[in-house]
Amino acid sequence: MKLTDVNLMERVDDEYYTKRLSELQYEILRYQIQLFQEKVPVILLFEGWDAAGKGGVIKRITEKLDPRMFNVHPIGPPTPTEQKNHYMRRFWLRLPTYGQLGIFDRSWYGRVLVERIEGYCTTKEWERAYEEINEFEKQLIQNGYMIQKYFLHITKDKQLERFQDRETHSYKQWKLSGDDWRNRGKWNDYEKAIQDMLNKTNTSNAPWKVVSFEQKKSGRLQVMEHMLKAYKAFFANK
Numbered sequence: 001m002k003l004t005d006v007n008l009m010e011r012v013d014d015e016y017y018t019k020r021l022s023e024l025q026y027e028i029l030r031y032q033i034q035l036f037q038e039k040v041p042v043i044l045l046f047e048g049w050d051a052a053g054k055g056g057v058i059k060r061i062t063e064k065l066d067p068r069m070f071n072v073h074p075i076g077p078p079t080p081t082e083q084k085n086h087y088m089r090r091f092w093l094r095l096p097t098y099g100q101l102g103i104f105d106r107s108w109y110g111r112v113l114v115e116r117i118e119g120y121c122t123t124k125e126w127e128r129a130y131e132e133i134n135e136f137e138k139q140l141i142q143n144g145y146m147i148q149k150y151f152l153h154i155t156k157d158k159q160l161e162r163f164q165d166r167e168t169h170s171y172k173q174w175k176l177s178g179d180d181w182r183n184r185g186k187w188n189d190y191e192k193a194i195q196d197m198l199n200k201t202n203t204s205n206a207p208w209k210v211v212s213f214e215q216k217k218s219g220r221l222q223v224m225e226h227m228l229k230a231y232k233a234f235f236a237n238k
C-alpha cells in the first residue's frame with residue numbers, strides 16, 4: 001500500500017453528493033442500532049494530514065446517529081501527565097463499551113507519527129510500537145471489537161490552499177495554529193512516517209483504507225460507503 005497509488009482525482013458533483021450523503025447516513029444509523037442491540041463495540045479511527053478533513057467526515061457520519069450510542073475522541077500530543085504513563089493508557093481509557101461506537105480523531109498511531117517526528121519518544125520506542133499496536137488491535141478484535149482505520153490523503157498544494165482559507169475566514173481561524181505550519185515544514189518526514197505506518201500496521205484483521213480527500217465531498221462518501229461494506233461483511237460472517 002503506497003500513498004502514491006491513491007487516485008487523487010476522484011470527484012462528485014453537488015447534486016449526487018447531497019442525495020448519496022443522506023442515503024448513507026440513514027443506512028449507517030440502521031446499522032448503529034443493530035450494533036447497539038447486539039452489543040458490538042466499534043472503533044472508527046481517523047488519521048490524515050492536517051486540514052485533510054477528519055472533523056468534517058466525522059460530523060457527517062454522526063449527524064443522524066443517536067448521541068447516546070457514540071463518543072468522539074479528539075487526540076492531541078500526550079500531555080506531561082500522560083507522558084508519565086504507558087503511551088497506550090489514555091486510549092485504553094477511551095475504548096468504547098460493548099454496543100458503543102468510539103470515534104478517534106487521531107489515535108494511538110500518533111506514537112509512530114507525531115511522537116516519532118517531534119521526539120516525544122526514542123527511536124527504539126517508536127520502532128517497537130508497530131508490533132505493540134498490531135497486538136493491541138488483535139486483542140480487541142479477538143474480544144469482539146470491529147476496527148475500521150482510515151487515512152485521509154491530500155497533496156501538499158491542497159493543504160496550503162486549505163490553510164490559507166482558514167486564515168482568511170474568522171470562523172475557521174481556530175482550526176489553524178503555528179504547529180500546523182511547523183508540521184507542514186516537515187512534510188517529507190511525515191510522509192516517510194506515514195508510509196512506514198501503512199506498511200507495518202496494515203494487517204488482515206485491521207487493514208487501512210487510504211482515501212483521497214483532495215475533494216472532501218468525494219472522500220466523505222468513500223469513507224461512509226466503506227463503513228457500510230464493513231458492517232455488512234461483519235454481520236454476514238456472524
